[in-house]
Amino acid sequence: MPRQRPTAPESTPVDPAPSAVPATPAGPAPMTAAPHPDPGSPTGAAPVPAAGFTVPAAPGPVSAGPVSAGPVSAGAGLSGTVVGASSAPAVGSGPDDDGWQEAYAEAARDVLRGMVASTLDPIAGGRHKVFGRADLAVVPTTSTIASHLPRAVGLGLAVERLRRIDTAGRRDEPAGPPRSPWPRDAIVVCSFGDASVNHASATAAFNTAGWYDHTGLRIPVLFVCEDNGLGISVRSPDGWVERTLRARPGVRYFTADGVDPVAVHAVAAEAAGWVRRHRRPAVLHLRTVRLLGHAGADAERAYRSTAEIAADEARDPVLATARLLVEAGVATGEELLARYDERGWQVRRTAEEVLDEPKLAAPADVVAPLSPRRPKRVATTVAQAAERAAGPDAAGRVAAFGGKPPELAGPLTLAQSINAALADGMLSHPQLAVFGEDVAAKGGVYGVTKGLRDRFGAARVFDTLLDETSVLGLGLGAGLAGMLPVPEIQYLAYLHNAEDQLRGEAATMQFFSQGAFRNPMVVRVPGLAYQEGFGGHFHNDNSVAVLRDVPGLVVAVPARPDDAAPLLRTCLAAAVVDGTVSVFLEPIALYHTRDLYEPGDGEWLGSYAEPAGWAAGHAPIGRARVYGVGSAEDITIVTFGNGVRMSLRAASTLADEGIGSRVVDLRWLAPLPVADLIREASATGRVLVVDETRRSGGVGEGILAALVDAGFVGAARRVASVDSFVPLGPAARQVLVSEDAITQGARTLLAR
DSSP: OOOOOOBOOOOOOOOOOOOOOOOOOOOOOOOOOOOOOOSOOOOSOOOOOOOOOOBOOSOOOOTTOOOBOOSOOTTTTSSEEOOOOBSSOOOOSSTTOHHHHHHHHHHHHHHHHHHTTOTTOTTTTTSOOOOOBGGGTBOOOOOSSSTTHHHHHHHHHHHHHHHHHHHHHHHHOTTSOOSSSSOTTOBEEEEEEGGGGGSHHHHHHHHHHHHHHHHTOOOOEEEEEEEOSEETTEEOOTTHHHHHHHTOTTOEEEEEETTOHHHHHHHHHHHHHHHHHHOOOEEEEEEOOOOSOSSTTOOGGGTSOHHHHHHHHHTOHHHHHHHHHHHTTSSOHHHHHHHHHHHHHHHHHHHHHHHTSOOOOSHHHHHTTTSOOOHHHHHHHHHHHHHHHHTTTHHHHHHHTTTOOGGGSOSBOHHHHHHHHHHHHHHHOTTEEEEETTSSSSOOTTSTTTTHHHHHOTTTEEEOOSOHHHHHHHHHHHHHHTOEEEEEOSSHHHHTTSTHIIIIIITTTTTTTTTSSOOOEEEEEEEBSOOSSOOSTTTSBOOOHHHHTSTTOEEEOOOSHHHHHHHHHHHHHHHHHHOOEEEEEEEGGGTTOOOSSSTTOOTTOBOOOOGGGTTTTOOOTTOOEEEEETTSOSEEEEEOTHHHHHHHHHHHHHHHTTOOEEEEEOOEEESOOHHHHHHHHHHHSEEEEEEEEESSSSHHHHHHHHHHHTTOOSEEEEEEEOSSOOOSGGGGGGTSOOHHHHHHHHHHHHTO
8 A cells, every 4th residue: 555644734822921021231340450461371363152151340231220330249259150339329438428338238138038038039039049130240140069150151251252243343333332232341250169169060160261261262250269168067178279270271370368358359359350451261269267157057066176166257357357447547446346236236127127028929920930931922033034034134145055045955854954944043143153062163973063164154153172061151151141052062961961051050040030131042962862873872862851850941852854944943033032941952863864664755854944934834832743644533643853753654554554643743842742732632532652762751751641631531552762771783772662663552552
């Protein structure tokens, strides 16, 4: 009998309520410092695009209102990114100036609001005890173990790139507006504790900063290590932190002792000034003390002697400042003690006030900033890009494709379609940059990014060092700086080395800043299994549970070439509109596949839509694609990735037996297209889930749970890969889903 060919009906998006538009951060007035010699600055290197974490240094436009120089915001001494400016009025020289008092009172109130989870907390709104202020460009961090340092490096690289673009633009158009939202002398300041120098994320950040400095690229980032000698109860060995920080190649070392406030101020100013002038990385090693335990439940007497605790209290920087003021004749000890007590009572009163402030009281309120979804705006953004590509940018687009745009190139493979979509994305989004290991000169291990650097230049398509944590850190910083980063992780198995950069950093940014900060990003990851002649669990990885478990993270899996470009355009538009962080998981085994049923049939190739068809072919987040094979009335097969091709082949075999199938390509693993799933499952009453990931923790578990939650009363069965790593060679067939297993699973389900 002739093979039954599938058909694919269309789906339509739904638009939820819009969310708040994030504010653009700005920064404080520039610091000045005495000149400092530059130890061998490399020259002659061109700027390279990147990502980063920024701390501006001069006043700039702020959406939340004007910013004036003033005291550093509360929490600046904690681990994180510090940007010292305040929205309080400028103050005079008198110690009792009302402006200073008001500023510090508000800073204390902000800190206390975070500690009691008040919804009036200006950064997290009651979701976490974090420190940050959008109007001061103080970026919140939720970690004390250095996971924010790679973003800081990325932000520094991005800020410098944007500065150079702005400078070049002003040469062409001196009277035009600045092209970068950051002041030209902006630097990044990032703090962390002494124990964090031992963390892999810190090592990655310092190494990347030094690596880029060695190549001649500039990263204006100042790392601030607050060294109290303790990591909770574990002591930092004497001299270890200094030796470690001094040994970092390409990172200038500064040090000061917190017991001497005058020296600290002088050295801090010198370090910041050096970074600002030379646009190079440095570390400021501040020795200090920790008063009381690490946290409320930490009784430090269990691991520290009374003499040690007393010695630290004697080195308290507040006491050191008091001694300095008394010795200088500025105030008497009695006056300072009275002021100290007065401030203490002010803080206590403020704490009592904020205790009664409202708390988050509904699930919807908690998750509101987590992952905004405005599909109508995303669709509009895609349509607008199409209009430009078909209209005013048409000639430039044709030129970028060497006179032959992809819609005229004939049917494309999955890899070719992704390549063309990336090129169109770079034309549509001037802020887009593609980077990762081997993506530029080589064009990617599988040729997916081939030719992009030649078309768009090394400033927008560039190779990175071999470190997944740093690749994602560059992306995080680039998004925060206003770019649209598209980093590549070379294989899915390699992502697990750095997944906390997605879970703990990327996905939490909007959640813990109420959308005031965003790090939009589309992470391309070649993955899944079924590669022929190139195997092993590092190049064939079918584990995606860690991605689906991250709140707000979007996971797209294109199976067919004609889906790849629409899915990628949606991810890019969602990043621009909503600050979405997406993982674009590309099935390696389908990259160069051409045939579906018979050798030479070319039915796995797909046409590339011309811009006039982009809007009609738009693929909204969370919407599936459905193929009808035969009558399409007997069974619903739900799958994704490699499973789509295997399921269509199996459905064709079943059709020869008189069994009609609906093959549902999920396309989106997070969020799952639940509405489409329930509709198609109900149409036949029998569901076969074909899951190429593992049986435990695989995608199939989520699909079956969605059916149960929706009250599905039909029959359901699952075909999934064995709980095993993917072995090398023919042994892989023993643990992965096969076409025969799909066919037999369908027959068994129908026999019930």
